[in-house]
Amino acid sequence: MILIKNIKYIDVEESIVKGPSDILIDGNRVKKIADNIEQAGAYVIDGADKLLMPGLFNTHNHVAMSVFRNYADDMELMDWLQNKIWPLESKLTAEDIYWASLLTFIELVKTGTTAFNDMYMFCERVFDAASEIGMRGLIARGMTNDAFNKEREANIRDMYEKYHQKDGLLRLAIAPHAIYTTGLDYLKSCIDLAKELDLIIHTHASETLTEVNNSYKEYRKSPIKIFKELGMFDQKTILAHCVHLSEEDMDIIAKNNALVSLNVSSNMKLASGIPDIKNMFVRGDKLSIGTDGASSNNMQNMFTEMRAVSLAAKARSLDPKVMSAGEVLKLATINPYKYIFDEDVNISEGSLADLILINLDNTNLKPQNNLISAMVYSMNGSEVDTTIINGKIIMENKKIKGIDEDLVVRKVEEIIKNI
Amino acid sequence: MILIKNIKYIDVEESIVKGPSDILIDGNRVKKIADNIEQAGAYVIDGADKLLMPGLFNTHNHVAMSVFRNYADDMELMDWLQNKIWPLESKLTAEDIYWASLLTFIELVKTGTTAFNDMYMFCERVFDAASEIGMRGLIARGMTNDAFNKEREANIRDMYEKYHQKDGLLRLAIAPHAIYTTGLDYLKSCIDLAKELDLIIHTHASETLTEVNNSYKEYRKSPIKIFKELGMFDQKTILAHCVHLSEEDMDIIAKNNALVSLNVSSNMKLASGIPDIKNMFVRGDKLSIGTDGASSNNMQNMFTEMRAVSLAAKARSLDPKVMSAGEVLKLATINPYKYIFDEDVNISEGSLADLILINLDNTNLKPQNNLISAMVYSMNGSEVDTTIINGKIIMENKKIKGIDEDLVVRKVEEIIKNI
Numbered sequence: 143m144i145l146i147k148n149i150k151y152i153d154v155e156e157s158i159v160k161g162p163s164d165i166l167i168d169g170n171r172v173k174k175i176a177d178n179i180e181q182a183g184a185y186v187i188d189g190a191d192k193l194l195m196p197g198l199f200n201t202h203n204h205v206a207m208s209v210f211r212n213y214a215d216d217m218e219l220m221d222w223l224q225n226k227i228w229p230l231e232s233k234l235t236a237e238d239i240y241w242a243s244l245l246t247f248i249e250l251v252k253t254g255t256t257a258f259n260d261m262y263m264f265c266e267r268v269f270d271a272a273s274e275i276g277m278r279g280l281i282a283r284g285m286t287n288d289a290f291n292k293e294r295e296a297n298i299r300d301m302y303e304k305y306h307q308k309d310g311l312l313r314l315a316i317a318p319h320a321i322y323t324t325g326l327d328y329l330k331s332c333i334d335l336a337k338e339l340d341l342i343i344h345t346h347a348s349e350t351l352t353e354v355n356n357s358y359k360e361y362r363k364s365p366i367k368i369f370k371e372l373g374m375f376d377q378k379t380i381l382a383h384c385v386h387l388s389e390e391d392m393d394i395i396a397k398n399n400a401l402v403s404l405n406v407s408s409n410m411k412l413a414s415g416i417p418d419i420k421n422m423f424v425r426g427d428k429l430s431i432g433t434d435g436a437s438s439n440n441m442q443n444m445f446t447e448m449r450a451v452s453l454a455a456k457a458r459s460l461d462p463k464v465m466s467a468g469e470v471l472k473l474a475t476i477n478p479y480k481y482i483f484d485e486d487v488n489i490s491e492g493s494l495a496d497l498i499l500i501n502l503d504n505t506n507l508k509p510q511n512n513l514i515s516a517m518v519y520s521m522n523g524s525e526v527d528t529t530i531i532n533g534k535i536i537m538e539n540k541k542i543k544g545i546d547e548d549l550v551v552r553k554v555e556e557i558i559k560n561i
Numbered sequence: 562m563i564l565i566k567n568i569k570y571i572d573v574e575e576s577i578v579k580g581p582s583d584i585l586i587d588g589n590r591v592k593k594i595a596d597n598i599e600q601a602g603a604y605v606i607d608g609a610d611k612l613l614m615p616g617l618f619n620t621h622n623h624v625a626m627s628v629f630r631n632y633a634d635d636m637e638l639m640d641w642l643q644n645k646i647w648p649l650e651s652k653l654t655a656e657d658i659y660w661a662s663l664l665t666f667i668e669l670v671k672t673g674t675t676a677f678n679d680m681y682m683f684c685e686r687v688f689d690a691a692s693e694i695g696m697r698g699l700i701a702r703g704m705t706n707d708a709f710n711k712e713r714e715a716n717i718r719d720m721y722e723k724y725h726q727k728d729g730l731l732r733l734a735i736a737p738h739a740i741y742t743t744g745l746d747y748l749k750s751c752i753d754l755a756k757e758l759d760l761i762i763h764t765h766a767s768e769t770l771t772e773v774n775n776s777y778k779e780y781r782k783s784p785i786k787i788f789k790e791l792g793m794f795d796q797k798t799i800l801a802h803c804v805h806l807s808e809e810d811m812d813i814i815a816k817n818n819a820l821v822s823l824n825v826s827s828n829m830k831l832a833s834g835i836p837d838i839k840n841m842f843v844r845g846d847k848l849s850i851g852t853d854g855a856s857s858n859n860m861q862n863m864f865t866e867m868r869a870v871s872l873a874a875k876a877r878s879l880d881p882k883v884m885s886a887g888e889v890l891k892l893a894t895i896n897p898y899k900y901i902f903d904e905d906v907n908i909s910e911g912s913l914a915d916l917i918l919i920n921l922d923n924t925n926l927k928p929q930n931n932l933i934s935a936m937v938y939s940m941n942g943s944e945v946d947t948t949i950i951n952g953k954i955i956m957e958n959k960k961i962k963g964i965d966e967d968l969v970v971r972k973v974e975e976i977i978k979n980i
Contacts, residue, residue: 211935212929212935212938213931215938216886217881218881218882222881245928248924252924407872410875413878413880413883414879415876439938441939441941446941452830453869456829456831456832457828457873459832462830462831463635463636463637464832466635505668506860506862509977510631511977515631519631519858519859519860520631522865522941524943547924551927558930
């Protein structure tokens with residue numbers, strides 16, 4: 143058991159700061175919130191000058207792309223992919239994926255992210271890396287229509303047997319990469335596989351204007367409409383990007399079984415545009431936040447990304463009231479936990495113990511006029527002190543337990559040097 | 562003398578990383594860059610796993626507004642100003658300004674900013690606070706057309722005698738607040754005063770569409786054109802914001818004696834819009850970067866702001882090649898140092914020793930594929946280890962010398978509680 147004494151905490155649902163109280167964590171749940179809890183044998187954390195909040199859920203990522211961080215920037219998307227990223231990606235081994243995934247998980251945990259949604263390759267080793275850290279997450283092979291389809295499907299069935307529900311924290315998902323890399327038939331077979339195994343679907347959706355224009359040219363429909371017609375939303379679906387949506391697309395998402403992952407920094411950096419967050423939000427709160435991979439972001443910092451989402455929403459809509467700090471916190475925490483894992487992570491008795499402690503003794507958080515605003519607008523991420531996932535302390539005093547960070551860094555440096 | 566051993570450093574002018582070399586600082590200059598410098602009596606800093614770069618220049622700020630950080634967010638600009646900020650501002654004392662300025666200077670130094678440009682009030686105490694820290698900067702009273710004009714002019718002449726060129730680092734500037742708060746006659750008298758005392762002018766310019774529309778309505782001209790016609794650009798002028806410029810405005814700025822301060826985060830947060838950075842940049846490199854005050858940003862972190870400028874420029878122009886990392890570094894360092902202080906801060910023998918050391922032993926900067934990209938796209942600001950201003954170590958190992966940070970925080974907390 144973990145007992146956090148005298149701690150202020152954010153009720154994200156109500157958008158208020160509560161406490162200071164004592165909070166007792168038993169197993170993977172918040173068991174009790176009260177004044178002066180005594181619990182023999184509990185591991186005690188002093189909450190003075192700290193703030194507790196739910197952990198952040200990064201809902202779109204290519205975790206192992208940390209290896210390409212700052213490798214190629216300020217380029218056209220297709221030039222970047224075709225001439226820089228794809229040639230190197232094809233050389234990555236399963237072992238490379240393991241180390242590069244560890245590097246990202248370290249950065250995620252250090253900046254307060256407790257759950258992730260990955261789409262990449264050699265997923266077995268992503269499961270291994272996530273398990274070693276103790277992360278919660280969804281892991282999927284990015285599926286494109288090529289010669290390895292049969293092999294890949296067999297691999298997914300094999301992973302489903304061996305890895306799905308690993309540690310109770312990690313799940314397999316099905317990730318058709320995007321309409322422009324799957325085509326209709328293969329996309330349909332991915333959806334069928336997701337239905338058969340009852341897995342969540344994760345795909346890129348309407349990231350660029352080119353993608354959407356080509357979809358209209360080839361199919362006379364938007365990607366979102368195609369997804370709907372192919373039955374994608376019969377399964378839970380995470381739609382990454384959604385930068386270029388029609389009003390009809392937004393209506394479809396609002397009325398169907400889908401969660402949008404906003405990836406604002408990546409979209410801005412790749413000059414894809416800024417999503418119409420205000421008009422998605424007014425249709426109902428089906429939004430969440432992701433960083434995208436470190437090769438396009440180039441951070442894995444959800445605090446940076448929360449700020450980016452709020453600022454981008456306000457700038458695009460010219461409405462400063464859109465995406466208030468309290469609303470953004472929901473997107474980064476309780477929304478995706480509820481949708482993806484059917485879990486309540488809002489701090490209350492019985493809630494899931496995926497939690498982070500912020501050290502408030504940082505001048506950039508002073509004066510403490512409003513801690514909810516501070517979490518979204520003033521954090522750089524380095525103020526995260528302790529990260530708890532599933533009731534287990536993964537990081538304390540900024541030190542991740544059981545991980546040799548220097549070794550991980552050395553391994554990833556070797557990969558990019560030798561590739 | 563300071564001797565930094567075995568250090569990699571950024572040549573911002575050439576956009577390349579040089580070294581590792583030894584760098585000797587003598588007085589306020591880089592004296593020598595070579596292998597294996599020996600210098601008896603020099604204070605030695607080990608440069609292993611660190612990166613040296615010029616200090617960052619924050620070219621638009623209201624330094625003491627740190628007291629209002631996270632005090633009121635997600636509001637319409639005029640509602641925010643009239644109902645939240647202005648009523649409280651009117652109660653601030655000179656002593657309050659001193660402590661709140663210190664709080665901002667602490668955050669600036671910690672995140673690698675060595676020079677600032679302030680527009681606020683009780684400037685004597687801003688000079689005092691800056692001097693106590695050891696900052697370089699421009700300080701000005703925000704001037705609006707009200708009953709205190711005569712008094713204010715007398716105060717400026719007095720400050721000019723007592724504070725201008727204080728420590729050789731701090732200069733007085735003349736800051737007509739904005740066209741909509743000065744009107745033409747008073748603006749002209751501010752310009753005349755700047756000419757008489759030969760001071761730099763600092764003003765808000767075309768921040769919101771309302772401001773620009775009202776200017777056309779009242780004067781049939783844009784703010785920039787009015788500035789030009791009133792002779793503002795006879796003096797060096799720093800134009801903050803420039804979100805809503807016509808092509809003609811951009812031409813005027815390009816052909817005249819002016820430096821734009823981009824304040825992208827503040828503009829986005831207040832939903833003023835995103836400046837057309839690409840079209841300003843192609844006319845000639847007259848750009849720099851500022852955070853604006855902590856009440857609208859809500860950070861004082863120039864690393865966050867460099868990233869914001871690049872991403873905003875790319876997103877607005879839909880051109881990912883605009884504002885590359887190397888170009889952004891120029892905006893934040895050598896451009897404003899050259900324009901405002903006639904100083905060369907690009908690291909070379911004879912350059913001004915306003916320098917920062919980055920601790921590269923941070924997982925978010927790994928792998929080290931490109932350190933120039935990393936400085937703009939992957940930094941959260943907490944990686945700054947050492948800040949040197951005018952050849953003097955202001956911060957070392959993240960500790961600012963001679964400043965009681967806890968006392969400063971306590972004082973600012975008291976101000977906002979008691980106001």
